[in-house]
Amino acid sequence: MPKVLISDALSDAAVQIFRDRGIEVDFQPKLGKDKEALAAIIDQYDGLAIRSATKATEKLIEQASNLKVIGRAGIGVDNVDIPAASKRGIIVMNTPFGNSITTAEHAIAMMFAVARQIPEASASTHAGKWEKSKFMGVELTGKTLGVIGAGNIGSIVIDRARGLKMKVVAYDPFLSEDRATELGVEKVELDALLGRADFLTMHVPLTDQTRNVLSRENIAKLKPGVRIVNCARGGLVDEVALAEALKEGRVAGAAFDVFAEEPATESPLFGLPNVVVTPHLGAATSEAQENVALQVAEQMSDYLLTGAVTNAINMPSISAEEAKIMGPWINLAGHLGNFTGQMTPEPIKAINILYDGEAAELNLAALNAAVVAGIMRKANPDVNMVSAPVMAKEKGIQISTTRQDQSGTYEGYVKVTIVTEDRERSVAGTVFSDGKPRFIQIKGINVDAEIGRHMLYTTNSDKPGVIGTLGVTLGENGVNIANFTLGRNTKEGQAIALLYVDDEVPQPVQQKLRDTGLFQQVTTLVFDVDEG
Numbered sequence: 001m002p003k004v005l006i007s008d009a010l011s012d013a014a015v016q017i018f019r020d021r022g023i024e025v026d027f028q029p030k031l032g033k034d035k036e037a038l039a040a041i042i043d044q045y046d047g048l049a050i051r052s053a054t055k056a057t058e059k060l061i062e063q064a065s066n067l068k069v070i071g072r073a074g075i076g077v078d079n080v081d082i083p084a085a086s087k088r089g090i091i092v093m094n095t096p097f098g099n100s101i102t103t104a105e106h107a108i109a110m111m112f113a114v115a116r117q118i119p120e121a122s123a124s125t126h127a128g129k130w131e132k133s134k135f136m137g138v139e140l141t142g143k144t145l146g147v148i149g150a151g152n153i154g155s156i157v158i159d160r161a162r163g164l165k166m167k168v169v170a171y172d173p174f175l176s177e178d179r180a181t182e183l184g185v186e187k188v189e190l191d192a193l194l195g196r197a198d199f200l201t202m203h204v205p206l207t208d209q210t211r212n213v214l215s216r217e218n219i220a221k222l223k224p225g226v227r228i229v230n231c232a233r234g235g236l237v238d239e240v241a242l243a244e245a246l247k248e249g250r251v252a253g254a255a256f257d258v259f260a261e262e263p264a265t266e267s268p269l270f271g272l273p274n275v276v277v278t279p280h281l282g283a284a285t286s287e288a289q290e291n292v293a294l295q296v297a298e299q300m301s302d303y304l305l306t307g308a309v310t311n312a313i314n315m316p317s318i319s320a321e322e323a324k325i326m327g328p329w330i331n332l333a334g335h336l337g338n339f340t341g342q343m344t345p346e347p348i349k350a351i352n353i354l355y356d357g358e359a360a361e362l363n364l365a366a367l368n369a370a371v372v373a374g375i376m377r378k379a380n381p382d383v384n385m386v387s388a389p390v391m392a393k394e395k396g397i398q399i400s401t402t403r404q405d406q407s408g409t410y411e412g413y414v415k416v417t418i419v420t421e422d423r424e425r426s427v428a429g430t431v432f433s434d435g436k437p438r439f440i441q442i443k444g445i446n447v448d449a450e451i452g453r454h455m456l457y458t459t460n461s462d463k464p465g466v467i468g469t470l471g472v473t474l475g476e477n478g479v480n481i482a483n484f485t486l487g488r489n490t491k492e493g494q495a496i497a498l499l500y501v502d503d504e505v506p507q508p509v510q511q512k513l514r515d516t517g518l519f520q521q522v523t524t525l526v527f528d529v530d531e532g
Helices: 012-020 035-044 058-063 082-087 100-116 118-126 152-163 177-183 190-196 239-248 286-306 320-343 364-376 387-394 466-476 507-515
Strands: 003-006 024-027 047-050 069-072 091-093 144-148 167-171 199-202 226-230 251-256 275-277 348-357 398-404 412-420 424-431 437-442 445-450 454-461 481-488 494-501 519-526
Touching (some): 035 058, 058 082, 069 286, 100 152, 100 199, 100 251, 100 275, 144 190, 152 167, 152 177, 167 190, 364 412, 445 494, 454 466, 466 481, 466 494, 507 519
Parallel strands (some): 003 024, 047 069, 144 167, 199 226, 251 275
Antiparallel strands (some): 437 445, 445 481, 454 494, 481 494
16 A cells, blocks of 8 residues: 655645545644654655645655655645656656636736735725825736746736736747637747836746846846736846836836745845735635645545656656556566667667557657666666656767657557667567567567566577577576577578576576577576566
8 A cells, every 4th residue: 555645734635535545644744844854754655745845855855765756736846856856766746737726816916916006005094094196006908918938827817817908918938829829919029028018927937947037137128117926936036136126116016926035034125115025825725725735635646556647747747548558558668678778788879769550649758768767777776767767868868759650560569779889779569459568579670579577588690400409408407488489580691589488597507508609699688577
């Protein structure tokens, strides 16, 4: 039974989801704030469910020897060391859609608040003043809203803004013209947006590309009198430069829910009369908190029980339905990678993967990860589909993928070719109707080989007596053959044999085969196959 630790506050309904799915749950909502206590017990769990209080640092992840998945109830994963998790093969999930509406609504609310100076007017009225003429605002109708980031939350903001009769321009490198037309926005470059926006709102994650997207230089390009809203991430704006622009009147107002340093007890923006600030309330509604908690519980349960991957930061998503269909193909991809990895002692420069027929219609990102994991398993037995691509990138291995329509007798197959400094080596396989993977080609030679836990691979010149020598030598030394597959490229040309044996062939027996002078190569292979 998988075991999950919840170290931050999650709803009772989320806890119950784990229990109803048959997962053991340890609910300790205050543990996330005690780093040492959390590190002392983290190795007991398969899953860790968190909000923002728990910091899944590299140090903590090093202690998590059994951890398979970290689930963040919310969109931000700033509190998780994703590279460290990836190297350890731990999937990191978030819930990007559970608080989308709530965050978008907060951005619209902040826009109204700064446009009409609502917080200042409220404080003045509470103080017994009646300063009606002091709080002159501006309308949103007819104004141009510049949206940086037109993804999930940004698109909701765009929809609400168009409902308010605002003109909307958007900057997003990933926004297609068709999607822009669907949203009813004008797609523009960043400089054009800065010069046109009366209101500007940001809805992008904090990355190396987005950090300080509103730098001092870009703030200088803003249309005079603009009002800026940031309910996305601290660090997107140079707060010092913005404070200067606000004081000088070049920027008419700002509304910030997020800050470069949080919890924010001080900021250059604090205390300015034309600035509205809130303490990271974008997702702070009862509906959103419940939604993300339920989502993360469902996602983690699905992964731990069925292998389905949803909203993962560091691995391709695989739905529960895909997991059923793709399971045998992922298994095959791993075996193909494992075969080439075990056969190649020298450094690998490139991995080329060909998908044919029905295999080309599957989730190739997941299959690629399985191939690479199989190849890397020789160097690191603990590698998996999460950590393998990271290892390949660190080693400078280039990975390429090709799709093609059905081209042969099989409805679909996968072919893996690895490239080293001196040679290329390839192996292909398919999945039969019974769901079992088979090797169908090795080094360009057609075969039909069942895959077993222990296998023996030999190469030789095609001549009489080789098969007999193989069988006799193995039989005389107590090695039982479960399946024997042969292939050759031409008569009297290159031939191969792939034997599925009950137990690993001992080194002395391998040497006896080599000593016959008939074999150019004798190699034992081990595959992760359940033979029960």
